[in-house]
Amino acid sequence: MPSATLRSRGRLTIPAQVRDSLGLKPGDRVHFFEMSDGQFAMIAAIHSVQSLKGMIRKPRVPVSVEDMNAAIAAQGADT
Template sequence: MATATVTSKGQITIPAQVRASLGLDTGDRIEFVDLGQGKFAIMAATHSVKDLKGLIRKPAKPVSIEDMNQAIAEQGSRAE
């Protein structure tokens, strides 16, 4: 298990094993995600929204704004 010590300034050094596992490099950002019950997950936050381009395929047929609004309205009426 990797451990770190908090300095008087509230800083820690992330152990090399953890940095390697997260793919972190100098200047990268991380996020602390509250899992509840005093537990947190550390996630690399180095990727921009632009990195998501191409992850989702375009629909086979275009969807109109009216169709989207109708789907939202139907889903909203079921949630109540």
Template sequence: MTTATITSKGQITIPADVRHALAVEAGDRVEFVQIEPGQYLFVAANRSVTELKGMFGKPRKRVSIDDMNSAIAARGASAR
């Protein structure tokens, strides 16, 4: 298991073996995806989004584009 320490400024150095495995280098972006409370997935954001396919399993139900647009519009209207 690879570990790292958080500095007093909240920074962390990603160990070399992890950087190599994720193919990230200085200036690349990474994302922290919450899987469940207290557990996160560390993902290199420089990869194709298609590599994320299947990461969270199959959706519970299908949602149409029209339904998505309606939900976005309703949420936007309520934020004003």
């Protein structure tokens, strides 16, 4: 299991095996998330939100804001 030592200024070198697995390069950011059991998970924040463009196709028929609001209101009334 890869491990690292925390330095006096709070710096931590991520082991090469972990960097390679996450696809990290110099300058990339990582995010830390606290799990329910008191442990932390680290994920690479290497993709921009723009990389999501095109994942969902546009609807064949455009939907108006008014129609969206009506659908939201109807769904909210059902719950």
